[in-house]
Amino acid sequence: MREPNKEKHGLTLRHFLRDRSLFLISFTGSFALVLLVIFLDMLRQRNYTGWDSLLYMLILVLAGLLTGLFWDYLRQKAFYRSVNSVLSDPKPDMEAITRIQRGITHEQQVLLQILQDQHMDFMSKLTQYRKQQDFHHDFTNQWVHQMKTPVSVIDLLIQQSKELQPAPQVQDLLQSIREENERITYGLEMMLHTARLDKFELDLHVKQLDLLQLVRRVVNRYKKACIRWSIYPKVTGDEQTVATDEKWLSFVLNQLVTNALKYSRDKPGNKQLLIAVEQAGQGCRLRVIDEGIGIAEQDQPRVFDPFFTGENGRLYPESTGMGLYLAKQICSRLGHRLELQSVPGEGTTVTIHFAANSLHRMPFLEDR
Template structure:
């Protein structure tokens, strides 16, 4: 224990026992006066004083040590007090007993409320998870109906239906990322397979918006979670498609396992660039779009943190944006 900390505890100990200290001083003054008035020999007084002071010093050292131990015990319990309140040190005084009982009652009440909130949160997650899975059925049925006839109106409706499906899956991803249960399966995957899955899913959007896609197949293999890497890539491609009225989207993979998605869209304002991964932040482009949620890139960042994937962004307004995923193997941040 540091000297500064010991000094602080000593001040608190003396403050807590100041009445006893003043009582000892007062009694010493009274006995000293009586001995002086009755001409008691100095040697006898000095001998008794030395014995008394020595005894008091020894006892106070022991009491101070116990005082420090109890304080240390309380500090160890403090970080998890909502669960460890039952392990508080036993009381030595009536006041400590009263305070201990108050803390015990308060801790029990907080623990019950905490358990109730956790149960409610778990029930909400289960409800929304079931809802997202159930909503996929009518979406699939509507897609089949709209695909029966290839008209301009049906193509527009299919595009909006695709957006609904995106938002439903985004909600499910949000629930899974916020859950304490691990939803990650780490294996070695062929990166080309994952990229082609994302391209196939967004192919109708490329065609509808008449965007040119540039991609050369790769043989790079990565150690990752396929589902969540695909989710990150799809969100980045979705933004590229959304904010590229016309032009090209280029997907590249380098030998050092860096995956980039570059577009020739409207770009990101310099003042918005540092905040694009914040929850709910839509920026200037999102406010103009009126349909941005500010959740997609935030979920990308959270998933990337779990997989320890670095995300870098470069953008110039009117020129385009480039998102780069660093897929080099690192230690995963998965509980």
Template sequence: MSLIQYLKDRHLFLLINFVLFIIICVIMNLANVGMGIILLIFCIWFIPLFSLISMEFIKFKKFYDELNSTAEGLDKKYLLFEIVKEPDFIEGRLIYDLLKQINKAMHEHVKKYRDMQNEYREYIETWIHEIKTPIASTRLIIENNQTEVTKNIDYEIKKIEDYIEQVLYYSRSNNVSKDYIIKEVSLVEVVKNAIKKNSRDFINKRISVDIEAVYGSVYSDAKWLEFILNQIIGNSIKYCKRNEDKVKIYSARNRDNIILTIEDNGIGITSKDINRVFEKGFTGENGRRFGKSTGIGLYLCRKLCKQLGLGLTLTSQTGEGTKVNIIFPLGNIKYR
């Protein structure tokens, strides 16, 4: 708040005082009152007036400047009135009390929807747990009745399980810190587990896999890392060209990090879509052409990598393939 702004806000009060003083001056002049008396009245009138205005300006400016500086230093600005001091003037106290009531109502409103979100997430996790029972029973029936039809059913059930797993990880993605355990993880083991999970698709589509150049260990959560790899490998399989298809996975150490790369020679991604592949729900030209994309997989991978403190980048050229890099900061890595 500047002095000019404050005086503009008080202009009516000042104008009334000046008009009244001029009227009194005219009356005193008609009554032949000397200029010395008029000047004395001016001093008695306006010196206390200007002193009061100056004191009020300093008091208001101090409060509002402190309010602004405190707000600028907060990441969560809605916590402002939890730490700001209550002002000692009536207008400030009225504003303070009103905003405190608004802040309290906002917290109650947010809590209501947070509780609803938590209840929904708990329901989803319970549903996922329950749905695994009939799926396990179906797999048991299939194992006892092996035919070409049941093999196809088993293949489709595997897809259902993948989508269920994606729902589970999506529901937990905002609270990943409560679910992961950081420990030393062998990149080779995690990659092999992800390859094994997709082995049937690799065999059916005759896609070769090269993991000879995967080395080292990282500190991360094996379960979440395996899920991220599974989503990326699934995309490589989904958008293969069916002509000498190949997925190559390898790791490399740089000065500041270790990078695990998943590279394929599939159809690639168009240049207009490349910058949007991590957006939630974005399917792009390939997703519309093949009709298999949900637009959730890569979005979820980016979100989980961020939660785990990992980097995730993607490069691609149409018709030549796609390369995805998972970047592990060197401070969190043991390389052997």
């Protein structure tokens, strides 16, 4: 399939003359034939006309032709200028077609009318699509919030049941229910943040945040899981303050810690989960280092692609391929840089780089 030509060509006098080249050639040929007929007729009648008269006739005809072409170009110059202004725009918006002035020739008017009709149809479909998207977004948020209530009730019932000191078999059953309930909670949180990502700037509250304290709060949420799977978390580093959004960054850290636990839990023996906050130039960085199964080398370039699970996705069917994608998207919009290194069989290191001026590098702030 041929790719469309993306090179933009403006409309100039050269293009104007080139588009009328067939007319100019046919006119010149016809006029040459007329001169030939006149010349042959004069030879037959032995009535000679000087070459200066013929040249004068040629100059008059060419002057009339050039005057007509010049007038035709002047009346279309405004149309050409409006088209060139659209072509010269490096990022033309959807309203660019409305900046083109009314065509002069019938062909221009018809073509412009077709483009305007298509633009109106496109805008109508776009408005309808946005309404559907807003409806889906609102429905998703409402549904997730409704599902959080029974999930919280299930967790509360499990806690109350353990206080009754049930039999060991019942305790194992309650533990399994808790694990499944935690998976539901994780899925709901991911679905909610995926829906909110489309309107990221409307759900943003940037402030100076103590990074080390936030890390400790996140790690404390997974103490029971760490004990269950013999994973020993360790938080190191000095106090570092960064400008970011606490809720969104907490979600990113939850994703990184959840991945570290999920891909470390089945390795035999004791494992360590290290989260280090370090000074890096004028900014700082946060590293999440696990001793899990790692990521295959051929999968590492695609770990931030949506829905990509790679070889580990075959070992862990609950993997969605959305965790690292969302983490990458959120960090990018917050002005942070997310990197990943992994050695298969040894572990994975995910690093978040916080620049000193990260707030000013947020894409939606640059567009304002």
